[in-house]
Amino acid sequence: MTQPLLQVNDLAVRYGDVQVVWKADLVVEEGAIVAMIGSNGAGKTTLLRAISGMLPPYGGEIIFAGEIVPASAPPEFVRRGLIHVPEGRRLFARLSVWDNLMLGAYLRDDKAAIRQDVERVFALFPRLRERRWQDATTLSGGEQQMCAIGRGLMAAPRLLIIDELSLGLAPRVVDELVDALRKVNAAGTSLLVVEQDVATALEFADHAYIVDRGRTVASGTAAVIAADPAVRTAYLGL
Amino acid sequence: MLWLQVLVNGLALGGLYACIAAGFSLVWGVLNIINILHGSLIVLGGYLAFFAHLQLGISPFLFAPIAGMLLFLPGFAIQRVIISPVMARPVLMTLVLTFGLTLFLDNLMLVAFTADYRKINLQPPLGVLEFGDVVLPLDRLYATGIGLVSVGALWLVLRSTQLGRAIVAVRMDRDAASLMGINVRLTHAIAFGLGTAMAGVAGALLAAIFPISSLSSSGYLGKAFVICVLGGLGSVPGVVLGGFALGVIESYGALAVGPENALTMSFLLLIALLALRPTGLLGRKGFT
Numbered sequence: 001m002t003q004p005l006l007q008v009n010d011l012a013v014r015y016g017d018v019q020v021v022w023k024a025d026l027v028v029e030e031g032a033i034v035a036m037i038g039s040n041g042a043g044k045t046t047l048l049r050a051i052s053g054m055l056p057p058y059g060g061e062i063i064f065a066g067e068i069v070p071a072s073a074p075p076e077f078v079r080r081g082l083i084h085v086p087e088g089r090r091l092f093a094r095l096s097v098w099d100n101l102m103l104g105a106y107l108r109d110d111k112a113a114i115r116q117d118v119e120r121v122f123a124l125f126p127r128l129r130e131r132r133w134q135d136a137t138t139l140s141g142g143e144q145q146m147c148a149i150g151r152g153l154m155a156a157p158r159l160l161i162i163d164e165l166s167l168g169l170a171p172r173v174v175d176e177l178v179d180a181l182r183k184v185n186a187a188g189t190s191l192l193v194v195e196q197d198v199a200t201a202l203e204f205a206d207h208a209y210i211v212d213r214g215r216t217v218a219s220g221t222a223a224v225i226a227a228d229p230a231v232r233t234a235y236l237g238l
Numbered sequence: 239m240l241w242l243q244v245l246v247n248g249l250a251l252g253g254l255y256a257c258i259a260a261g262f263s264l265v266w267g268v269l270n271i272i273n274i275l276h277g278s279l280i281v282l283g284g285y286l287a288f289f290a291h292l293q294l295g296i297s298p299f300l301f302a303p304i305a306g307m308l309l310f311l312p313g314f315a316i317q318r319v320i321i322s323p324v325m326a327r328p329v330l331m332t333l334v335l336t337f338g339l340t341l342f343l344d345n346l347m348l349v350a351f352t353a354d355y356r357k358i359n360l361q362p363p364l365g366v367l368e369f370g371d372v373v374l375p376l377d378r379l380y381a382t383g384i385g386l387v388s389v390g391a392l393w394l395v396l397r398s399t400q401l402g403r404a405i406v407a408v409r410m411d412r413d414a415a416s417l418m419g420i421n422v423r424l425t426h427a428i429a430f431g432l433g434t435a436m437a438g439v440a441g442a443l444l445a446a447i448f449p450i451s452s453l454s455s456s457g458y459l460g461k462a463f464v465i466c467v468l469g470g471l472g473s474v475p476g477v478v479l480g481g482f483a484l485g486v487i488e489s490y491g492a493l494a495v496g497p498e499n500a501l502t503m504s505f506l507l508l509i510a511l512l513a514l515r516p517t518g519l520l521g522r523k524g525f526t
């Protein structure tokens with residue numbers, strides 16, 4: 001059996017004395033699209049921040065591409081291709097779309113490949129090309145999310161983690177983003193997406209995890225999760 | 239034609255003044271540190287240029303970039319070892335810390351070089367350019383020109399290199415910057431090092447035209463401060479504007495109230511400006 005791209009075992013995360021994630025177990029297979037759903041404050045963002053090295057785990061381990069990644073060293077995670085598009089996009093103000101994209105490629109020095117990847121991002125999101133000299137934080141919400149995803153893609157990710165893909169965006173824009181991400185996935189990048197809109201998430205992903213009060217409480221193929229009566233009442237309002 | 243001569247005198251210092259303030263503004267804008275040490279580092283750059291000229295016969299204009307390179311590493315180390323541990327504390331903490339460092343460095347220079355004023359005597363003197371009644375000393379033209387070129391180089395680094403982008407990114411959003419794989423602490427140290435390097439360049443250029451002394455650091459710090467506020471914190475065009483503004487204001491001030499009161503006048507202007515437009519003329523957050 002081939003090993004998964006990302007494996008999270010028994011992860012626990014604290015902010016000081018406040019424990020937020022108690023026990024998270026998660027697997028992302030190479031090439032998969034995995035959705036993570038859960039109510040507000042369940043600990044999804046915290047879990048992702050630990051997975052990308054922004055927070056030191058209090059317990060458990062993160063295995064990426066077969067290797068345990070040393071705790072809390074974001075550049076190590078980026079170098080290995082584990083890239084996190086944060087909640088709220090967090091584009092760099094006062095810098096152009098172009099500069100933001102180039103910062104995504106900060107640890108790379110393969111100039112030719114970087115240029116190719118910019119072209120790829122512009123092909124995926126043509127509006128970014130038109131606006132490439134504009135201050136990134138003056139873009140519309142949808143364009144900002146495109147820029148944030150594009151910035152993530154510039155790191156040549158093996159796994160792209162996206163926190164709150166559709167928050168605050170019009171359905172049409174969300175469709176556009178989902179289409180683009182399908183292309184990204186088809187080109188070989190695995191995806192781990194936190195998504196408020198559970199219906200969209202379960203349609204987009206092939207696998208889903210449910211996070212509740214700091215624990216991964218259920219997982220399965222998206223179809224199975226979508227059919228789960230508990231999920232249907234709690235998250236789909238059916 | 240007196241007013242024209244006075245204008246030329248002021249403008250002839252503008253580029254040098256921009257150079258004095260650029261590193262101070264960079265460190266303030268990017269690291270949110272008011273680096274009191276900046277004036278002493280300028281003096282140190284001046285002494286290095288003085289001795290390079292005295293012992294090795296190197297022209298201070300040629301030595302300016304070397305002074306910059308020599309002062310980069312101490313700045314880098316000071317940030318990494320001394321300031322970095324208190325970066326998360328309120329701005330007053332780093333202010334007090336750099337104030338302590340400046341007392342230390344000033345006294346060290348006092349012991350090493352005494353308080354005597356020293357002047358580089360360029361042999362042969364560079365002479366002056368004459369346009370009718372208006373005279374422009376060539377040493378000032380060189381100092382201002384090289385000062386401007388150095389500030390321009392800093393601007394290019396910040397605007398169009400990965401390092402420059404990283405410096406701005408770290409200023410704007412530290413967490414998001416580390417998500418890019420940027421080493422925040424290293425970037426802070428490099429930015430601080432660039433600031434001290436600019437102080438070194440400015441010091442060498444100052445030593446080419448003015449006498450230097452280990453007691454003059456606070457005067458340079460004051461000028462840097464005024465320039466930042468005049469032009470607005472956090473931008474290279476701002477320090478250039480502020481540098482030329484201070485040069486001209488001081489020049490007319492010297493004419494109106496006597497040279498000894500020119501700096502006082504600049505500070506009065508500073509207070510007025512702070513009251514009217516606290517972000518300066520071109521002021522904004524960050525550094526570009």
Ligand SMILES: Nc1ncnc2c1ncn2[C@@H]1O[C@H](COP(=O)(O)OP(=O)(O)OP(=O)(O)O)[C@@H](O)[C@H]1O
Pocket residue numbers: 015018020038039040041042043044045046047087
């Ligand atoms: N920096 C912090 N310090 C202390 N507690 C925090 C911090 N950040 C988040 N928390 C707490 O951790 C818990 C989980 O927050 P988290 O942001 O991970 O949830 P989430 O599942 O992403 O929620 P949402 O869907 O609203 O984004 C919350 O109770 C929150 O108050």
Ligand SMILES: [Mg+2]
Pocket residue numbers: 044045046087163
């Ligand atoms: Mg969240």
